[in-house]
Structure formats: structure tokens, C-alpha cells
Amino acid sequence: MLANLFPVLLLLVPSLCQYDIATVEYYVQLITDLYKNGETYEWPTNAHEYYSNTKRQKYGSYDFVVIGAGAGGSVAASRLSEIESWNVLVLEAGVYGDNATDVPDLYTPVRYTNYNWAYNSTPQKTCCLGAQNQICLYPRDRGVGGSTLINGLVYARGYKSDFDRWEKFANDKRWGYDSVLRYFKKSENFVHNDKQAPYDPAYHGTGGYLQVTYHQPQSPQLNAFLEANKELGFEIADYNANKLGASPVQTNTNASLQGSPLRACRKHKNLSESYWYCAIRQVSSNLYHPLGTCPMGTDPINGAVVDSKLKVFGFRNLRIADASVFPSPLAGHPNAPTVMVGEQLEDLVKLTYNGKYD
Ligand SMILES: Cc1cc2nc3c(=O)[nH]c(=O)nc-3n(C[C@H](O)[C@H](O)[C@H](O)COP(=O)(O)OP(=O)(O)OC[C@H]3O[C@@H](n4cnc5c(N)ncnc54)[C@H](O)[C@@H]3O)c2cc1C
Numbered sequence: 001m002l003a004n005l006f007p008v009l010l011l012l013v014p015s016l017c018q019y020d021i022a023t024v025e026y027y028v029q030l031i032t033d034l035y036k037n038g039e040t041y042e043w044p045t046n047a048h049e050y051y052s053n054t055k056r057q058k059y060g061s062y063d064f065v066v067i068g069a070g071a072g073g074s075v076a077a078s079r080l081s082e083i084e085s086w087n088v089l090v091l092e093a094g095v096y097g098d099n100a101t102d103v104p105d106l107y108t109p110v111r112y113t114n115y116n117w118a119y120n121s122t123p124q125k126t127c128c129l130g131a132q133n134q135i136c137l138y139p140r141d142r143g144v145g146g147s148t149l150i151n152g153l154v155y156a157r158g159y160k161s162d163f164d165r166w167e168k169f170a171n172d173k174r175w176g177y178d179s180v181l182r183y184f185k186k187s188e189n190f191v192h193n194d195k196q197a198p199y200d201p202a203y204h205g206t207g208g209y210l211q212v213t214y215h216q217p218q219s220p221q222l223n224a225f226l227e228a229n230k231e232l233g234f235e236i237a238d239y240n241a242n243k244l245g246a247s248p249v250q251t252n253t254n255a256s257l258q259g260s261p262l263r264a265c266r267k268h269k270n271l272s273e274s275y276w277y278c279a280i281r282q283v284s285s286n287l288y289h290p291l292g293t294c295p296m297g298t299d300p301i302n303g304a305v306v307d308s309k310l311k312v313f314g315f316r317n318l319r320i321a322d323a324s325v326f327p328s329p330l331a332g333h334p335n336a337p338t339v340m341v342g343e344q345l346e347d348l349v350k351l352t353y354n355g356k357y358d
Pocket of ligand 1 (some may be wrong): 153
């Protein structure tokens with residue numbers, strides 16, 4: 001089972017047009033049913049509604065127990081199980097994904113299923129103002145693959161200065177850009193499927209488990225967008241190669257925010273400034289990228305929960321390897337850095353118990 005965990009992260013389903021009409025009809029029905037289900041689905045109001053009544057049973061003893069098979073946990077478990085003599089137990093609250101979670105960009109209706117823990121934010125004062133009771137949705141996935149089962153698949157690692165800041169927080173070169181780049185490359189299998197799109201091979205790996213490609217099919221507006229950027233003097237650049245510029249998106253899907261002029265902001269006449277400030281506060285959302293709730297650092301007195309070796313302060317054999325350990329946000333999306341954290345955990349644990357890095 002463990003060997004199969006990591007590929008669950010690779011939610012890249014080939015284009016439907018390669019399939020026969022029966023398959024296309026099947027998916028049309030699946031998606032239609034999913035949206036219909038969303039009209040009547042009631043989210044749980046308490047995580048205890050997910051409590052399992054399965055009788056307790058003995059599963060034996062293990063060298064490592066990984067709790068949660070999400071983006072970080074799946075990588076850690078898969079990598080640790082490479083050492084044949086190690087027994088690794090994975091405890092995941094949810095089940096495997098299905099045909100619906102396998103379809104990229106279908107996270108809106110999949111949110112209305114048991115795959116979603118269905119958290120909400122607390123009432124907000126400065127954002128989510130257009131939402132009921134000023135509470136934003138806070139979806140987190142429940143299943144093997146974690147939130148990658150419903151995420152937008154955008155592959156954006158962040159910028160060099162983000163990780164150099166992490167190095168300072170952790171006081172350890174392991175989290176600086178030169179070091180994390182090695183783990184990003186290790187985790188990645190980059191397929192340069194669009195030869196027009198920028199690609200700097202020095203920054204990409206090709207042998208990892210996490211497949212990265214340029215999004216296909218391209219939106220009809222893409223070329224106009226890139227040309228406009230060139231006209232303004234911006235480079236067309238591989239944004240995962242620590243460069244600033246415009247680019248098609250890397251991975252298999254696209255995420256977009258939609259907003260329209262809002263009634264609550266009508267009194268703001270000054271379209272250059274106060275109207276948009278008001279509108280942003282109304283329609284803002286967290287983009288489902290929470291992180292940093294157990295941040296890495298040097299001193300628990302200052303709020304650090306784990307040290308630079310991902311060990312929880314005050315515990316001997318407990319480590320965390322997920323998005324919660326980020327010491328600060330990134331100029332990117334969190335999935336790729338979470339996978340990178342999982343890869344780092346592998347080396348840290350192998351060094352401790354096996355005496356060597358990979
Ligand atoms: C709608 C949406 C869109 C997103 N889009 C993108 C995107 O385009 N690009 C990007 O980079 N990031 C995106 N993200 C964010 C990205 O998916 C997360 O940052 C990443 O998955 C976090 O990984 P994690 O390992 O910290 O947690 P998760 O992947 O959420 O995994 C946590 C796992 O722990 C399990 N678990 C929790 N409690 C227990 C328990 N008590 N016992 C056992 N198991 C438990 C959960 O069921 C889950 O499987 C998106 C997220 C969402 C929700």
C-alpha cells in the first residue's frame with residue numbers, strides 16, 4: 001500500500017478527448033451528479049461526525065507511524081518505506097480518492113462530499129466581508145493525498161528570498177534556497193511538453209514522483225497575455241527558476257478568481273483606489289493555503305513548535321512534515337514546498353536512524 005501512496009498526489013488525468021464516447025458520457029454524468037449533490041449536501045458541523053466506529057484492533061508494532069497521508073505525510077511515508085527493513089504505519093482519517101477527485105480542477109463540487117473536512121474561518125473583520133457572517137470557507141481534504149485531492153494543481157515553489165528567510169528563522173542552512181532547491185528537484189518529474197514555454201533545466205528535476213508540465217489545453221487569451229507583458233518590458237520567464245516574469249502556468253490546471261462590482265462598494269466613487277480597496281475586502285478569500293500553525297524556529301518561547309530538524313520541542317520522537325511548519329508565507333503556492341518538506345524529513349530520519357543521507 002505504501003508504495004502506492006505517493007502516486008495519489010499525481011492527479012494528472014489525461015485529457016478526456018483521448019477517450020471513447022461512453023467514457024466521455026460517464027464523466028459528464030459524474031460531474032452533473034456531483035454538482036446536483038452540492039445543491040442539497042450538508043456539511044458536517046463537527047469533526048466528530050467523521051468519527052469511525054471501527055473496533056480497535058492490533059496492527060503490530062512499527063518503527064515509524066505517519067499520521068495523515070496528505071501532501072507532506074504521503075511523501076514522508078513513501079520515502080521512509082524505501083528502506084526495506086523499516087516498518088512504516090500510515091494512519092489516514094479518510095479513504096482513497098475516486099474518479100471525481102481524479103478530475104483536475106473539480107474541487108468546487110468535490111467540496112460538497114465527505115472528502116472535505118469542511119472547516120470554516122472564524123468571523124473576519126477586514127476580509128470575507130461579502131460572505132455570510134463574514135466567515136470564509138476553509139476546505140481541507142480528508143483522504144489519501146490530503147488536500148491535493150481537491151487542490152488547484154498549480155506548481156509554484158516560491159522565490160529565493162522566501163527560503164533565505166526560512167533559513168534565518170530556522171537558523172539552519174538546510175532551509176536556505178540552495179539546499180531546498182535540491183529537494184524540489186528531487187521530488188519533481190518535469191515534462192517540458194510546451195516547447196514555446198520557458199524552461200530552465202538547471203532548476204528542474206526529472207526523476208521524481210511529482211509530475212510537472214505546462215497546463216494544457218492553453219487558454220485562448222494566453223498568447224495575448226504574454227505579448228502584452230513583453231510589450232510592457234517584462235521577460236517571459238520560468239517562474240520556478242527563481243526569475244520574475246510572465247509565463248504559462250506549470251501543472252495541469254488553472255485557478256482563477258472571479259469578482260464583479262459589488263453593491264456594498266457602490267458609494268466608493270474613486271475607481272482608482274477606494275472602490276477596489278472595498279471590493280477586495282468583500283470578495284477576498286484565503287485561496288485555501290493555510291500554513292504556519294506549527295512554525296519552525298529556534299525558540300518555543302517565541303512561538304516555534306518544531307526545530308530545524310522538524311522535531312517538536314519537548315518531545316523526543318515526534319516530528320511534523322507538512323504545511324504547518326512553514327515559518328513564513330511564500331511568493332508561491334504551498335503544495336510544492338510541502339512536498340519538499342516531506343523530502344527533507346526523509347533525509348533527516350534516514351540520517352538519524354540509518355546513518356546516512358540518500
Ligand atoms: C481547494 C484547494 C485548492 C488548492 N490549490 C492549490 C494549488 O493550486 N497549488 C498549491 O500548491 N496548493 C494548493 N492548495 C494547498 C495544498 O493542497 C496544501 O497546502 C497541501 O496539500 C498541504 O499539505 P499538508 O500535508 O500540510 O496537508 P493535507 O494535504 O491537507 O493533508 C493532511 C492529511 O491529514 C489527514 N488527517 C487529519 N487529521 C487526521 C487524524 N486525526 N488522523 C489521521 N489523519 C488525519 C487528512 O485527512 C489529510 O489527508 C489548495 C488547497 C485547497 C483546499
